[in-house]
């Protein structure tokens with residue numbers, strides 16, 4: 379497209395080149411560019427810290443014509459380590475160095491951290507392409523981009539890009555063109571106004587990482603639980619008394635081994651014995667029972683021999699076979715947890731953990747508020763599962779699926795609604811519901827049909843549509859909207875699309891709202907080896923449902939049959955969502971042996987061991 383400005387983001391890292399999921403600074407840069415330039419087209423690549431490979435890739439990008447690449451930003455490989463060679467690989471291609479620009483970035487970075495002195499990134503021009511070397515961390519690329527953001531339009535203009543285009547870019551950057559994009563920032567794909575002359579969706583199709591970023595920026599965290607866990611000080615010592623670690627005999631360590639008289643028997647729950655005992659006396663004691671005040675050692679039963687019982691059957695004399703040592707097998711007061719110390723060493727949102735640990739100090743979570751969530755399924759074709767079959771109708775699976783998913787992940791559904799495709803009814807019910815909940819998870823009615831009323835309903839209720847399409851399969855019309863502290867997820871109606879988008883977007887949003895740490899909000903993910911012979915890649919990145927086999931310590935994924943977004947059977951036996959990349963000319967198919975990242979859908983995610 380003539381209107382596009384082409385950027386390339388090159389992540390340079392040995393680690394990320396082996397496992398793209400580790401790359402944080404590359405996706406961050408993509409997001410920053412998308413935010414700053416409405417008409418950016420972004421090429422991305424990940425390379426190892428290999429000088430020749432980096433130079434070759436840069437050379438290829440610089441030589442690219444129609445459209446030519448306006449700017450390349452590299453991230454990584456600028457430090458002092460032996461394998462940091464990005465500046466060297468860049469320099470040999472530059473026609474002109476731009477030392478002032480490099481210095482300007484360095485100066486700004488130095489104000490944030492002295493460690494900025496340890497990066498060696500260069501800036502320069504090769505042909506008509508601007509190249510900037512940024513360091514390899516997410517924080518650093520954010521700071522560096524902030525520095526060059528304002529300068530880039532001018533810089534690109536001066537390098538020789540089309541003048542009107544750059545002027546427009548600049549106007550957009552300043553927000554002076556008067557046309558606000560629906561989501562605030564738009565990436566490449568075809569968008570239109572959606573009127574009769576332009577039949578494309580008016581919503582930009584944004585990358586998954588950007589959609590997630592928007593969600594995290596929009597949803598306000600309720601810090602109540604995190605704060606409570608962070609600040610909770612233990613009201614008690616554990617153990618509250620010196621407790622025996624073994625079943626054995628409590629005695630004075632100053633006495634020796636040999637015969638001792640058994641004064642009595644102390645069980646867990648008994649009171650602490652406070653009177654003195656002789657060195658040749660002892661008490662029989664159980665694990666967890668209080669050690670007598672004047673005893674300082676427990677000898678386990680295995681290291682003793684019973685010599686004599688009383689007529690009543692109780693033990694009378696015992697031989698201690700080892701030398702008693704002070705503090706042997708005694709847990710001192712507060713040795714597991716000291717009164718007044720932090721109960722939770724880190725914030726862990728597992729209810730199992732929170733409730734168990736609180737109960738160990740005699741407390742519970744009290745009145746902490748959980749996110750309130752409502753579920754809506756839309757569609758005039760929907761029948762409740764208990765209804766009789768009817769011509770033209772189908773059974774509603776999404777209401778049940780979404781409510782069960784919430785429950786599986788420890789959240790609750792407060793309200794369930796099934797609505798017909800009727801604009802006024804949809805509007806009215808959303809208006810009622812959103813006042814009573816934090817989140818609405820709706821399915822259906824978000825695509826291009828005449829009866830897809832969700833987006834218009836939201837707009838007329840004053841919601842901001844933060845995004846209305848995502849470059850993914852399934853889930854393209856995925857919609858996220860917000861109004862103050864109310865959040866609306868418009869999941870596509872196809873059941874599998876709803877399933878995938880719940881896991882990728884809704885769950886992280888709810889966890890974030892509930893105060894979870896950012897890194898823990900998304901599903902856990904791991905690298906997995908594909909077993910299927912060959913799968914044709916879609917132009918959109920695809921999230922395929924697959925079963926996991928463990929073989930010789932390695933995990934393999936088998937994709938579950940047809941991946942049509944209407945075919946709910948693909949979730950049967952689905953342990954993971956394998957992230958297949960979008961098709962490229964050089965990689966049209968995914969083949970057996972390819973390694974991809976996979977999001978783990980369930981706790982028991984290995985179906986088969988071979």
Ligand SMILES: Nc1nc2c(c(=O)[nH]1)N[C@H]1C(S)=C(S)[C@@H](COP(=O)(O)OP(=O)(O)OC[C@H]3O[C@@H](n4cnc5c(N)ncnc54)[C@H](O)[C@@H]3O)O[C@H]1N2
Pocket residue numbers: 755756757759760772773774775776777821822823824825826827830852853854855869870871872873875943944
């Ligand atoms: N012209 C275009 N048409 C469509 C596009 C597009 O880009 N251009 N996107 C397609 C994609 S991708 C998807 S996904 C769907 C999303 O559709 P909607 O969100 O508008 O959902 P509906 O039209 O209401 O329903 C789609 C499909 O799903 C069935 N459905 C809906 N709700 C349920 C439910 N609760 N339980 C079971 N099945 C449900 C519904 O009957 C439809 O078959 O749009 C494409 N079209």
Ligand code: MOO
Pocket residue numbers: 850851852853854855870872875943944
């Ligand atoms: O993206 Mo739709 O969700 O393919 O079916």
Ligand SMILES: [Mg+2]
Pocket residue numbers: 822823824825826827830871
């Ligand atoms: Mg539709």
